[in-house]
Amino acid sequence: MIRAPSHAWWHTLSRLAAWLAVCTLAGAALGSAPGGLTFGLAAALGRQYLRLHRLLADLGGRRRLPAPDGWDLLAEIRMQLYRRQREARRRRQRLQALLTAFRTAAEAMPDGILVLSRRELQIEWFNRAAAGLLGLQKRDIGTRFRNLLRAPRVADWLAAGAAEPLFDLPAPNDPARRLQLRLIDYTAQQQLLIVRDISKLLQLEQVRRDFVANVSHELRTPLTVIHGYLDMIDPSEHQELAPLIVEMQRQSGRMTQLVEDLLTLSRLDAADHLELEPVPMAPLLASLLAEANALSGGRHRIALVDSAAVDLLGSARELHSAFSNLVANAVRYTPADGEIRIEFAANDDGGARLAVVDSGPGIPAQHLPRLTERFYRVSASRARDRGGTGLGLAIVKHVMQLHHGRLEIASEIGVGSRFACVFDRDQVLPRAGEPVRS
Ligand code: ADP
Numbered sequence: 001m002i003r004a005p006s007h008a009w010w011h012t013l014s015r016l017a018a019w020l021a022v023c024t025l026a027g028a029a030l031g032s033a034p035g036g037l038t039f040g041l042a043a044a045l046g047r048q049y050l051r052l053h054r055l056l057a058d059l060g061g062r063r064r065l066p067a068p069d070g071w072d073l074l075a076e077i078r079m080q081l082y083r084r085q086r087e088a089r090r091r092r093q094r095l096q097a098l099l100t101a102f103r104t105a106a107e108a109m110p111d112g113i114l115v116l117s118r119r120e121l122q123i124e125w126f127n128r129a130a131a132g133l134l135g136l137q138k139r140d141i142g143t144r145f146r147n148l149l150r151a152p153r154v155a156d157w158l159a160a161g162a163a164e165p166l167f168d169l170p171a172p173n174d175p176a177r178r179l180q181l182r183l184i185d186y187t188a189q190q191q192l193l194i195v196r197d198i199s200k201l202l203q204l205e206q207v208r209r210d211f212v213a214n215v216s217h218e219l220r221t222p223l224t225v226i227h228g229y230l231d232m233i234d235p236s237e238h239q240e241l242a243p244l245i246v247e248m249q250r251q252s253g254r255m256t257q258l259v260e261d262l263l264t265l266s267r268l269d270a271a272d273h274l275e276l277e278p279v280p281m282a283p284l285l286a287s288l289l290a291e292a293n294a295l296s297g298g299r300h301r302i303a304l305v306d307s308a309a310v311d312l313l314g315s316a317r318e319l320h321s322a323f324s325n326l327v328a329n330a331v332r333y334t335p336a337d338g339e340i341r342i343e344f345a346a347n348d349d350g351g352a353r354l355a356v357v358d359s360g361p362g363i364p365a366q367h368l369p370r371l372t373e374r375f376y377r378v379s380a381s382r383a384r385d386r387g388g389t390g391l392g393l394a395i396v397k398h399v400m401q402l403h404h405g406r407l408e409i410a411s412e413i414g415v416g417s418r419f420a421c422v423f424d425r426d427q428v429l430p431r432a433g434e435p436v437r438s
Contacts, residue, residue: 008076015072016044048074064089112195114145115186121145121158124190133195135173145193148172157181168202178202213266216259223259227252254387261391264321265374268398274315278429281311281344284320288342292327299336308346311429314403322399325392326356326419332386334360334416350425353408355418362413371409372397396421403427 020040027036051074058065065085068078106113112130114123122144126136140148146158149172157166162183171177178199186192230249235242289304296302312319330340339359346352363371367378375390393407400407400421411417 008071008073012072019044110197112193114193114195116145116191116193118189118191121191123148130193130195133171133177133179133197135171154181158183168198171197209266209269212262213270216262216266219255219259220263223252223256227256250387254389257387258389258391261389261395264395265391265398268318268395268402271402274318274402276313277316278432279312279314279316279319280432281306281308282431284316284323285342285344287320288323288327291324292331292340292342295328295331296340300331300334300338300340302340303342305341305343305345308344308352309431310346310352311431312352312403312423313427313429314423315399318399318402322396322421323354323356325396326421329388329392329419330356330358330360330417332388334358338416346428347422350428351405351423352428353420353422355420357416357418359416362415362417363409363411364413365411368409368411372407393419 020037023036023040023043024033025036027033027039030036055074055078059081065078065082068075068082107127109127110129112133113127114130114134115125116122117124123136123141125141126134130136134148136148146155149169151169153166153169162181165180165182167180169179169181171179176199177197180196180198182194182196184192184194227249230245230252233245233249235245235249238245285304285306289302292300292302327340327342334340341355341357343355343357344352345355363378367376370376371378372393374394377388377390380390396419397407403423405421405423405427408420408422409417410420
């Protein structure tokens, strides 16, 4: 029932006035009107104090306030308190239900979830999946996360800020199970660690890789035979079939190159590290120049600038394959009379870079981030016409990753492109026979 406070005031005062009038009249009848009034005031005050005392006792106890009845001021105060208490109780129940729902959802998640303190990365809470994936128990609450997973990769990942997810980590209690860890900012005091079982995903990825490798391998022999026989046919001896034979030779050459590139990628995919050896750069650069000249057939001006005076530490075979891909692209996409430069130079940080620079048509900026994806081409028809497989830059990127380096691409429309393989100082050796530079 909603009543206006002015109503309660009016009710209280009128009742008090009526009571005092009755007491005064009774006092007058008994011979002392002031005596009756004094008695009435004392009784009214006493009653109010008693009611205030009860209200205070009700508020002090943790019990629910009883629903009030009555019309005066104290009843009104009780009513307001009763309503507030009921509202607060309902709000608390709603929050509790929401919290229970969130907890149940977090418990039911197939991914492991851990709440960690931000500074020390202490475990504050984890769900059932996290317990299963990381072998956690209730007593691990309060333990530092880095003390639980002691793999050096985890320590390096945390030290580097854990901005990117950590991929393919063996589970502590079952190394056959592979995990992905991801640290997410949560609140000002906490971080959320998501642990995902990616064993199935990695298995599927392996099946895909094996499939591509097997298909490429199976195709290689028949293609080599067909290509070999086609090469033996001289189109000039079969005038009417000449265009057909030339096209067949071109297409079988493309297919053979495609299979070779797929096999190279499969080999790189399977290798998680390379056998490193000193790679003498002078002969490698000379052979790149010779390849460029052979591919160009004199249509371009090609120069080699070797100012690094260092050699590389890496796999000669893979580095040669990566650099040749860049050189072949420069020759392929630069129009006749264009300029191509192969530059090998030292970096200020002690590393080195091999760059292939051309004066070709350039690549629109929006394509640059995707160029190293498999089969990504700026113009599919043009790339195919020029004999590209769409796998060249994917191979280069992969080779650079295995050498802990990177591929940098810069290009300007109408000016040309620059593809640079950048190596850390760890991959650089003094060149045999050269004085060491300070
Ligand atoms: P492809 O075998 O088609 O050349 P790549 O992976 O080597 O495949 O290159 C991907 C795409 O990048 C090419 O299709 C081409 O559009 C572009 N590209 C690569 N190198 C150059 C270059 N030097 N100049 C212009 N475009 C290039």
